[in-house]
Amino acid sequence: MTDIEPTAAHDLVLANRILAREDVLDAFGHVSLRDPADPGRFLIARSLSPAQVTAADLQVLDLDGRRLAGDERASYAEVAIHAAVYRRRPDVRAVCHSHAAPIIPFSVTRTPLRPITHVAAVVGGDVPTWDSADLGPDLLVRTAPQGDALARTLGTGAAALMRGHGCVVVAADVRALTLIAIRLVANAEQLSASLQLGKVRYLSAEEIARSSAAILAPLSLDRAWGYWVSRVEG
Amino acid sequence: MTDIEPTAAHDLVLANRILAREDVLDAFGHVSLRDPADPGRFLIARSLSPAQVTAADLQVLDLDGRRLAGDERASYAEVAIHAAVYRRRPDVRAVCHSHAAPIIPFSVTRTPLRPITHVAAVVGGDVPTWDSADLGPDLLVRTAPQGDALARTLGTGAAALMRGHGCVVVAADVRALTLIAIRLVANAEQLSASLQLGKVRYLSAEEIARSSAAILAPLSLDRAWGYWVSRVEG
Amino acid sequence: MTDIEPTAAHDLVLANRILAREDVLDAFGHVSLRDPADPGRFLIARSLSPAQVTAADLQVLDLDGRRLAGDERASYAEVAIHAAVYRRRPDVRAVCHSHAAPIIPFSVTRTPLRPITHVAAVVGGDVPTWDSADLGPDLLVRTAPQGDALARTLGTGAAALMRGHGCVVVAADVRALTLIAIRLVANAEQLSASLQLGKVRYLSAEEIARSSAAILAPLSLDRAWGYWVSRVEG
Amino acid sequence: MTDIEPTAAHDLVLANRILAREDVLDAFGHVSLRDPADPGRFLIARSLSPAQVTAADLQVLDLDGRRLAGDERASYAEVAIHAAVYRRRPDVRAVCHSHAAPIIPFSVTRTPLRPITHVAAVVGGDVPTWDSADLGPDLLVRTAPQGDALARTLGTGAAALMRGHGCVVVAADVRALTLIAIRLVANAEQLSASLQLGKVRYLSAEEIARSSAAILAPLSLDRAWGYWVSRVEG
Numbered sequence: 001m002t003d004i005e006p007t008a009a010h011d012l013v014l015a016n017r018i019l020a021r022e023d024v025l026d027a028f029g030h031v032s033l034r035d036p037a038d039p040g041r042f043l044i045a046r047s048l049s050p051a052q053v054t055a056a057d058l059q060v061l062d063l064d065g066r067r068l069a070g071d072e073r074a075s076y077a078e079v080a081i082h083a084a085v086y087r088r089r090p091d092v093r094a095v096c097h098s099h100a101a102p103i104i105p106f107s108v109t110r111t112p113l114r115p116i117t118h119v120a121a122v123v124g125g126d127v128p129t130w131d132s133a134d135l136g137p138d139l140l141v142r143t144a145p146q147g148d149a150l151a152r153t154l155g156t157g158a159a160a161l162m163r164g165h166g167c168v169v170v171a172a173d174v175r176a177l178t179l180i181a182i183r184l185v186a187n188a189e190q191l192s193a194s195l196q197l198g199k200v201r202y203l204s205a206e207e208i209a210r211s212s213a214a215i216l217a218p219l220s221l222d223r224a225w226g227y228w229v230s231r232v233e234g
Numbered sequence: 235m236t237d238i239e240p241t242a243a244h245d246l247v248l249a250n251r252i253l254a255r256e257d258v259l260d261a262f263g264h265v266s267l268r269d270p271a272d273p274g275r276f277l278i279a280r281s282l283s284p285a286q287v288t289a290a291d292l293q294v295l296d297l298d299g300r301r302l303a304g305d306e307r308a309s310y311a312e313v314a315i316h317a318a319v320y321r322r323r324p325d326v327r328a329v330c331h332s333h334a335a336p337i338i339p340f341s342v343t344r345t346p347l348r349p350i351t352h353v354a355a356v357v358g359g360d361v362p363t364w365d366s367a368d369l370g371p372d373l374l375v376r377t378a379p380q381g382d383a384l385a386r387t388l389g390t391g392a393a394a395l396m397r398g399h400g401c402v403v404v405a406a407d408v409r410a411l412t413l414i415a416i417r418l419v420a421n422a423e424q425l426s427a428s429l430q431l432g433k434v435r436y437l438s439a440e441e442i443a444r445s446s447a448a449i450l451a452p453l454s455l456d457r458a459w460g461y462w463v464s465r466v467e468g
Numbered sequence: 469m470t471d472i473e474p475t476a477a478h479d480l481v482l483a484n485r486i487l488a489r490e491d492v493l494d495a496f497g498h499v500s501l502r503d504p505a506d507p508g509r510f511l512i513a514r515s516l517s518p519a520q521v522t523a524a525d526l527q528v529l530d531l532d533g534r535r536l537a538g539d540e541r542a543s544y545a546e547v548a549i550h551a552a553v554y555r556r557r558p559d560v561r562a563v564c565h566s567h568a569a570p571i572i573p574f575s576v577t578r579t580p581l582r583p584i585t586h587v588a589a590v591v592g593g594d595v596p597t598w599d600s601a602d603l604g605p606d607l608l609v610r611t612a613p614q615g616d617a618l619a620r621t622l623g624t625g626a627a628a629l630m631r632g633h634g635c636v637v638v639a640a641d642v643r644a645l646t647l648i649a650i651r652l653v654a655n656a657e658q659l660s661a662s663l664q665l666g667k668v669r670y671l672s673a674e675e676i677a678r679s680s681a682a683i684l685a686p687l688s689l690d691r692a693w694g695y696w697v698s699r700v701e702g
Numbered sequence: 703m704t705d706i707e708p709t710a711a712h713d714l715v716l717a718n719r720i721l722a723r724e725d726v727l728d729a730f731g732h733v734s735l736r737d738p739a740d741p742g743r744f745l746i747a748r749s750l751s752p753a754q755v756t757a758a759d760l761q762v763l764d765l766d767g768r769r770l771a772g773d774e775r776a777s778y779a780e781v782a783i784h785a786a787v788y789r790r791r792p793d794v795r796a797v798c799h800s801h802a803a804p805i806i807p808f809s810v811t812r813t814p815l816r817p818i819t820h821v822a823a824v825v826g827g828d829v830p831t832w833d834s835a836d837l838g839p840d841l842l843v844r845t846a847p848q849g850d851a852l853a854r855t856l857g858t859g860a861a862a863l864m865r866g867h868g869c870v871v872v873a874a875d876v877r878a879l880t881l882i883a884i885r886l887v888a889n890a891e892q893l894s895a896s897l898q899l900g901k902v903r904y905l906s907a908e909e910i911a912r913s914s915a916a917i918l919a920p921l922s923l924d925r926a927w928g929y930w931v932s933r934v935e936g
Contacts, residue, residue: 027926028821047921049929074921099821101888105896108818108903116342117398118373119262119333138912139820139905164819164905186335192895193426194339201342203373203398210372219281219308224261227283350576351632352607353496353567420569427660428573435576437607437632444606453515453542458495461517584810585866586841587730587801654803661894662807669810671841671866678840687749687776692729695751 004043004070008036009055011174012043017232019096020051024181029098029166031181032082033174035060042086042095044079046071063087064144078140084147085154085170092170094177099166102189107161111195113188114202120187121203121211122180123169128153129161139165159184175225176216182228238277238304242270243289245408246277251466253330254285258415263332263400265415266316267408269294276320276329278313280305297321298378312374318381319388319404326404328411333400336423341395345429347422348436354421355437355445356414357403362387363395373399393418409459410450416462472511472538476504477523479642480511485700487564488519492649497566497634499649500550501642503528510554510563512547514539531555532612546608552615553622553638560638562645567634570657575629579663581656582670588655589671589679590648591637596621597629607633627652643693644684650696706745706772710738711757713876714745719934721798722753726883731800731868733883734784735876737762744788744797746781748773765789766846780842786849787856787872794872796879801868804891809863813897815890816904822889823905823913824882825871830855831863841867861886877927878918884930 012033019025032044041060045053059070063086065079082095106113106129113127130153132139135146139162150168154160158180159169169184171177194200203211214220246267253259266278275294279287293304297320299313316329340347340363347361364387366373369380373396384402388394392414393403403418405411428434437445448454480501487493500512509528513521527538531554533547550563574581574597581595598621600607603614607630618636622628626648627637637652639645662668671679682688714735721727734746743762747755761772765788767781784797808815808831815829832855834841837848841864852870856862860882861871871886873879896902905913916922 027929028922047925049925049932052929052932077916077921099819101892102895104819104892105899108896109900111899117333117338117400121373137906137908138916139909140913140916163903164909166819190335190338192899193336194342196430196898197339197345197426198343201397204371206371207373207398211374214311214372214374219311220262223281223283227261227286230283230286351567351572351634355607424569424572427570428576430664431573431579431660432577435631438605440605441607441632445608448545448606448608453545454496457515457517461495461520464517464520585801585806585868589841658803658806661804662810664898665807665813665894666811669865672839674839675841675866679842682779682840682842687779688730691749691751695729695754698751698754 004055004058004060005036008033008043009058012058013053013055014229014232015094015174015178016045016050016053018178018228019098019181020049021232022182022228024096024098024100024185025050026099029096030076030078031096031177032094034086034093039090041068042082044076044082046073047076077142080143080147081141081150081168084144084151085168088148088151089170091172094171094174096169096177096181097166098169098181100185102185102192103161103167105192106188107163107165107167113161113191115187115208116191116194116200116202117187118203118207118211119215120183121208122158122176122215123184123187124158124212125205125208127159127161127167127184128155128157129163131163132165133163175221178228179215179221179224238289238292238294239270242267242277243292246292247287247289248463248466249328249408249412250279250284250287252412252462253332253415254283255466256416256462258330258332258334258419259284260333263330264310264312265330265411266328268320268327273324275302276316278310278316280307281310311376314377314381315375315384315402318378318385319402322382322385323404325406328405328408330403330411330415331400332403332415334419336419336426337395337401339426340422341397341399341401347395347425349421349442350425350428350434350436351421352437352441352445353449354417355442356392356410356449357418357421358392358446359439359442361393361395361401361418362389362391363397365397366399367397409455412462413449413455413458472523472526472528473503473505476501476511477526480526481521481523482697482700483562483642483646484513484518484521486646486696487566487649488517489700490650490696492564492566492568492653493518494567497564498544498546499564499645500562502554502561507558509536510550512544512550514541515544545610548611548615549609549618549636552612552619553636556616556619557638559640562639562642564637564645564649565634566637566649568653570653570660571629571635573660574656575631575633575635581629581659583655583676584659584662584668584670585655586671586675586679587683588651589676590626590644590683591652591655592626592680593673593676595627595629595635595652596623596625597631599631600633601631643689646696647683647689647692706757706760706762707738710735710745711760714760715755715757716931716934717796717876717880718747718752718755720880720930721800721883722751723934724884724930726798726800726802726887727752728801731798732778732780733798733879734796736788736795741792743770744784746778746784748775749778779844782845782849783843783852783870786846786853787870790850790853791872793874796873796876798871798879798883799868800871800883802887804887804894805863805869807894808890809865809867809869815863815893817889817910818893818896818902818904819889820905820909820913821917822885823910824860824878824917825886825889826860826914827907827910829861829863829869829886830857830859831865833865834867835865877923880930881917881923881926
């Protein structure tokens with residue numbers, strides 16, 4: 001049976017709408033959810049801008065990115081990003097790929113992207129940058145080897161930049177994913193501004209660990225999710 | 235009797251809505267009012283994003299941050315900020331804690347945040363920065379000692395930055411608080427831009443004192459409040 | 469007879485709304501029109517944020533800033549700016565005073581504000597900066613001597629900055645005023661960005677003269693006014 | 703017969719609305735389409751801000767910029783831009799002229815505007831800058847010689863900057879034009895930000911060629927167009 005579990009579908013549609021509303025995704029970019037009914041599959045919209053996604057647009061793909069069920073129209077060109085992360089990271093249940101403007105400068109220069117505020121601690125320490133140069137001269141991630149290389153750069157982290165392209169963000173659930181994706185962009189913007197003023201004090205490793213746990217606790221995560229839902233529904 | 239005075243409740247809800255609308259608060263941050271009926275208590279929403287706050291969400295807390303009345307759901311994790319300021323500063327009747335992006339660079343570098351325009355004079359002179367490093371590795375203000383340390387850094391001023399976190403703004407009433415919180419953010423943004431152009435001329439101490447008095451006079455304060463109310467209600 | 473001519477009232481209300489909508493004015497700032505029925509008087513709203521101004525809020529002031537007719541509530545604190553310009557500049561029939569953020573950096577540093585695009589040529593050459601320091605430690609323009617000093621700095625130009633405060637913009641009619649006020653802000657923002665990239669080529673004096681004439685010609689001025697009206701009415 | 707083909711008219715109106723909605727065009731700027739029924743003519747709105755254009759405002763011009771049919775009101779002052787490009791570039795079927803703020807810094811400094819992301823590859827390599835200085839001291843393009851000079855600078859490319867003025871963008875169809883015009887602006891903004899952080903890695907020539915082909919393929923182009931249409935219609 002290939003029907004998509006309604007709660008998962010609803011959450012995924014909301015994540016699409018929220019990430020578009022909060023300027024993480026625009027015409028491009030996508031977000032997926034590991035199928036709660038089968039960890040060997042994931043849910044993602046057909047090739048469609050996130051702001052326009054409805055439950056009827058969702059597809060079920062296997063971990064090689066092949067469509068098993070759902071909308072029969074074309075998939076995104078880069079489902080290999082999601083498939084590779086789900087293969088390599090059993091702890092990950094939600095993935096976002098974005099091109100948000102504030103992260104691009106960190107993907108094309110040697111300036112590291114690191115958290116400077118407690119709410120951005122959720123992105124982890126230094127965010128690594130993956131360079132597709134040897135694998136894909138169109139910079140897209142279309143194949144399993146490309147996806148695997150990106151997933152290796154991601155390692156055990158929450159986010160990786162993609163040189164001249166964007167980033168991938170991962171999390172244990174869709175609410176955490178939404179928070180991390182939004183905070184990665186905000187931190188990039190604030191760090192860029194801070195670097196213009198002088199030497200920057202980053203969070204320490206301990207501050208990252210403790211603040212991240214506090215921000216991802218239900219009290220703050222539920223508050224943020226409720227806020228973002230109110231903005232797409234309001 | 236624990237009922238909240240309706241005018242105070244209405245003002246506090248408006249301040250929440252205004253500060254969200256004007257991009258001072260987002261998913262996080264909070265604003266409170268000393269209870270006009272009892273200076274040993276203050277009013278603040280339950281843990282909820284400011285844009286969503288209604289009168290039904292308000293709580294009455296004592297100056298140790300314990301809930302005395304109102305909505306029974308969880309309080310914000312950082313009510314200790316408000317409680318400590320109300321304990322230490324009898325002149326303060328309204329407090330805001332925010333994470334607004336333009337102030338962050340001044341909290342993670344050594345560049346001082348000082349007013350450069352007459353409308354920003356209300357933030358006072360150099361805005362001090364408090365560093366939670368020794369007291370709270372998650373950077374949150376959860377305890378009375380943390381709150382007291384922050385309140386000591388605030389001193390007799392209108393605002394203090396919190397390293398890698400945000401700021402606290404205080405005032406004698408909710409309208410002045412709203413103005414100061416909005417102008418602190420605007421001044422941070424304008425000062426960052428000015429510093430890119432060359433040596434900056436700041437307001438003198440006398441200009442700060444005189445401009446601040448002029449901006450906080452009823453003619454301008456009422457005009458600004460009326461404008462902001464029209465934007466949340468319009 | 470002190471009734472305000474309806475077309476003038478309508479234009480002035482629109483200019484208030486447009487300049488608020490286009491982020492030139494916010495809670496503060498004001499715009500006025502010389503009375504078409506009597507060059508010794510001018511029309512301006514009572515102390516009210518420009519976004520909220522209606523025809524019922526207008527006042528008629530003489531060139532000393534005294535109220536002759538119209539709404540009886542308090543006038544803006546700085547009507548002396550308008551009065552002084554109308555006294556000194558018979559060619560001027562519309563005046564705007566704003567605090568728009570992008571112009572502030574040019575008012576607190578020594579970097580000159582000069583036009584870099586043909587649509588900004590309307591602001592003229594170097595925009596002078598007036599410093600109130602010796603005349604008003606609250607930085608406001610409340611008296612005739614303060615207004616006269618500002619008007620002398622303005623000279624025969626279209627705009628002058630006010631140190632740590634904002635600017636004054638003047639024009640021969642309300643449509644040109646609106647265009648110049650909007651373009652001054654846009655040019656400040658674009659020039660700030662350009663200065664980060666390297667040495668900037670400014671418009672030549674001849675380019676300023678010719679482009680300004682082209683942009684203020686009816687074909688472009690009517691198009692721009694129609695566009696801005698559609699945005700406040702849409 | 704001078705009736706405008708309805709699909710072309712509809713597409714052109716949408717392109718006007720989209721480019722206004724996405725902040726490429728404001729009060730000024732214009733977009734045109736080569737007439738699908740006659741390559742010796744092009745369709746463009748009468749002098750009107752793009753956000754306000756409807757099918758009834760369209761005109762049919764010949765390749766000298768003379769009106770052959772459609773709305774009888776004044777044409778834009780700079781139809782010579784479009785005419786010259788259509789004369790010189792038979793491959794071009796859509797042209798946009800804009801003044802978008804983020805591109806201006808690259809037009810008044812020596813910093814080259816080159817793509818740094820795969821979605822911006824569609825602008826091609828270095829975007830040349832045309833300087834009208836010897837031909838038009840009002841910086842406008844009003845004559846055939848001015849238009850020809852600009853078209854020569856454009857060469858076989860997709861975009862050229864105009865010093866102190868704006869840019870011209872061209873494409874083989876209206877959807878590609880819309881995408882390129884939007885991405886040119888986004889790339890300018892992201893490149894400006896990147897240059898503040900350090901040495902920038904640009905796309906290689908091969909990456910530009912391959913990424914451009916991928917982004918202009920129907921899967922991504924249709925998705926982007928559908929998204930932008932939903933934003934002007936939503």
